[in-house]
Amino acid sequence: MWLGLGRHIRAQTRQYESLVFAPCPALVTVDKGVRFPVQVIEHFRPGVVILEPRGRITVETENDLREAVRRQIEAGRKQLVLDLTCVPYIDSCGLGRIVQGYVSARNAGGDLKLMNVTGRNKQLLTVTRLLFVFEIYEPSEVGQY
Numbered sequence: 001m002w003l004g005l006g007r008h009i010r011a012q013t014r015q016y017e018s019l020v021f022a023p024c025p026a027l028v029t030v031d032k033g034v035r036f037p038v039q040v041i042e043h044f045r046p047g048v049v050i051l052e053p054r055g056r057i058t059v060e061t062e063n064d065l066r067e068a069v070r071r072q073i074e075a076g077r078k079q080l081v082l083d084l085t086c087v088p089y090i091d092s093c094g095l096g097r098i099v100q101g102y103v104s105a106r107n108a109g110g111d112l113k114l115m116n117v118t119g120r121n122k123q124l125l126t127v128t129r130l131l132f133v134f135e136i137y138e139p140s141e142v143g144q145y
Contacts, residue, residue, distance in 0.1 A: 037061060040068040048079045050115070054086040057094030065094070069101040069112070078110020081137060085116040090124055102134065113137055 038061035043050040049072050053065055072080055082098065084090075090098070098112075105112040115137040117125060125131040 038064045040064055042068065042072070043083075044077075048081055049077045050081045050083050052083040052086065056089040056091075057087055057097065058089070058091040059093035062094050062097035065097050065101065069104060073104055073108050073110070078105055078108045080105055080110065080112045081115050082112060083115045084118075084121050087121060090121055095124065095128065095130070099130070111135075 038053050038055040038057060041052040041054065043052060051065075051068050051072070053068075055061060057065055069080065072078075080101070082101070098114075102112040113135040114125075117131075117136050122131070125134065
C-alpha cells in the first residue's frame with residue numbers, strides 16, 4: 001500500500017514539474033473570429049537571429065511572423081533560424097508565410113532555416129515536401145550556422 005502511494009505521488013510530482021518548467025506558455029483556445037497575435041521572440045546570436053514564435057501560425061497570425069522577418073532583413077540581419085518549439089499548429093497560410101520568409105531571406109543574400117521541428121509540424125513539412133527544402137537544425141547546432 002505504501003509503495004503504491006509513493007509511486008502515485010512521484011508520478012504527480014514529475015507531471016507537475018514538467019508543467020511548471022515547460023518552455024512554452026500555456027496556449028489558450030478562443031472562439032473563432034477573435035484574433036490574438038502570435039508573439040515572436042527574437043534571440044540574437046553571433047551571425048544569426050533566432051525567431052521564436054509562440055502560438056499558432058495561421059491566417060489570423062501570419063502577419064506577425066512576416067513583420068518579424070521583414071524587420072530583421074531590413075536591419076541587415078539575413079541569417080535567420082525559425083524555432084518552432086512553441087508552435088503547436090501551422091495552417092496553409094502560415095506555411096505560405098514561412099516559405100515567403102525563406103524566399104525573402106534568400107533574395108536578400110541570406111537564409112531562413114528551421115529548428116525544433118516535431119510532431120504535427122514535421123508531418124506537415126513532410127507531406128508538402130518542404131522538409132527537403134528547408135535546412136533543419138538541432139538546438140546545439142545553431143552556433144555552427
